[in-house]
Amino acid sequence: MKLPGNPSRATRTLFLIGCIVLAEPLSSTLLFPFVYFMVKDFGKYDEVGIGYRAGLITSAFFLAQMSTTSIWGHVSDRKGRRTALLIGLLGGIISMVLFGLSKSLIWAILSRAFCGILNGNIGVARTVVGEVVEQHGLKQSEGFSLFGFCAAVGYIVGPMIGGWLVMPAKAFNLRGPGDLFVHFPYLLPCLVSAAYNSVVFVGTFCFLEETNEKLLVKETKIMEEDSIDTEYTSLLGPDLPASPSVARVVEETNTSKEVLVLVAATSLISLHGIIFDEGFSLFTASSLETGTGLGFRPKDIATSLSLMGPVIFIAQLWGYPFLNSRLDTLKLWYISSAGFATVYPLVSLMPMIQQEGMRWVCLQLLLAVRFMSLVVGYTSLNILVNHVIAPGRRGLVNGAVQSAASFSRAGGPALGGVLWSRAVGSHWSAPFDFHIFFILLAVIAIFQGFAGLWIPKNAASKN
Incomplete structure (x- = not known):
């Protein structure tokens, strides 16, 4: 992919955004293989009672996310894309650990809702990709294909993690310190998801640069007494017909x-x-x-x-x-x-x-x-x-x-x-x-x- 300007910066940004985007399908698909069994363990429900309770757990994330998406978009406009993305990753780390520690239906629902409340990363990531595409002259199809690619990876890796690492004490005699995985049989795949989010959080904190032009202009005004470069002015000006x-x-x-x-x-x-x-x-x-x-x-x-x-x-x-x-x-x-x-x-x-x-x-x-x-x-x-x-x-x-x-x-x-x-x-x-x-x-x-x-x-x- 040939990029004008600073190709290394664009490539680094898109790579990090891809890692951030991947976090959501990972955490969403990870629970599909075991949510039926988790709900069954909560209350020894029969098959009739398991269905809608499992649905409540899955819905909790999307309902909470829907109610706060615009808020995180506003935060990314005011405080920066990087800040909003970091908060979303941190929320994912905490909530996945809490979900793995679930011993009741209410706990599982609240932990998924907590993740949704703090996570508006997909919308913010789309904005970042749009800004990178504009700043570096990329084709939109090339930039936004990132989301389909990450969804595919998530559908491969998420269920693998959730299905193969669940109940490790029974599956491959991995009991954990203090029989941790015996008491919390659904914790290990959630810890793997949280660990992934942690690595991406560190990478984002260290290497992701802000792409919000308005904030970049403000920084330029503070650092320089000169007028803003005409390149920024044209980007922030009214759209051409x-x-x-x-x-x-x-x-x-x-x-x-x-x-x-x-x-x-x-x-x-x-x-x-x-x-x-x-x-x-x-x-x-x-x-x-x-x-x-x-x-x-x-x-x-x-x-x-x-x-x-x-x-x-x-x-x-x-x-x-x-x-x-x-x-x-x-x-x-x-x-x-x-x-x-x-x-x-x-x-x-x-x-x-x-x-x-x-x-x-x-x-x-x-x-x-x-x-x-x-x-x-x-x-x-x-x-x-x-x-x-x-x-x-x-x-x-x-x-x-x-x-x-x-x-x-x-x-x-x-x-x-x-x-x-x-x-x-x-x-x-x-x-x-x-x-x-x-x-x-x-x-x-x-x-x-x-x-x-x-x-x-x-x-x-x-x-």
Whole structure:
């Protein structure tokens, strides 16, 4: 990646931001393999009671994060991006240790909420990447691909840590000092996550430079009596209008209706995405004998999810560019919706496959299609937002889109937990037993596709 100006500074900043961004998917996916078993240990709940309680734990982080994201954005504007990022990392360190020490449902929920309250790092990181892209003349696609890359790494490493290091006293006779891991069987993977955050905290504190131009200008004023360099002045000045051809296109399509459609589309794909992530752990950990699950252990859940990391890599780096060279973004949006709607009901049929090896292969194939659909859907959505909205309003609309995603991720796990508990406890015959959980996800995915009908066709593009 060739950078004008100071390439070493840009590379260092993007590397550190990548490490910071990775911390969130690590801590979020880490608990998926064992949250079912953790809740079961808290109160010896049956499968009906475990679902919505596990959903509350997952929702606590996103709900708290949603309520404070704008606050941390304001802090980063006033006190600096670096300061806000350091606070988020410190909150992650403390909260992950507290979560690993959980002995009750309330403790687990509060520790996850504490992490969410102190963590607005994804939004701040996007701002930093945008500033680095502008200051060093990078392509936006190159800079922002960092987030998809880190999500893929998180989906590989997070479940591996959570599934393979949980209950170390039973798994590989690692009892810890004073039988620490016997008393707290879910602590070790949380300590690994906290240790990662600690290393990144030190690296950020020592090597990350501030990118907030307003603060840099203030420092320049204090250090120098001369007037501010015209380069800073131009960066802080009013935005130049878009070229007439571009401005004309976006003005024709830049209406409140299309903004609402984009917000709705984001809400729908985020909603069924987070509910499936939560429900997958509940489904796979439930009993195979009763036919409501697959009887997986934490290690099995970890392996199945971690295998999807390479799928995300391939889909993001090669799959989507290949598809987009042949199909426009709107068609790819419809394809992603169809992929979700097909996969979700088929996942619920996995307990019917008697042969264990065949059941495993079929599950991995369905998960691969699901995660490829996720990459195609989100990437298409980002491109459509960029094409539909005028440059001067993209920041505002992206904020609304991000809030919609946060809202869905906040309520989705709790909603999914309740739906799963009701479905498992209904004692109705198929498809109104646990299958209805996956059917409802397919319905949401279909509505996701319908949202594309209100997106202007001239917003679609090919590479």
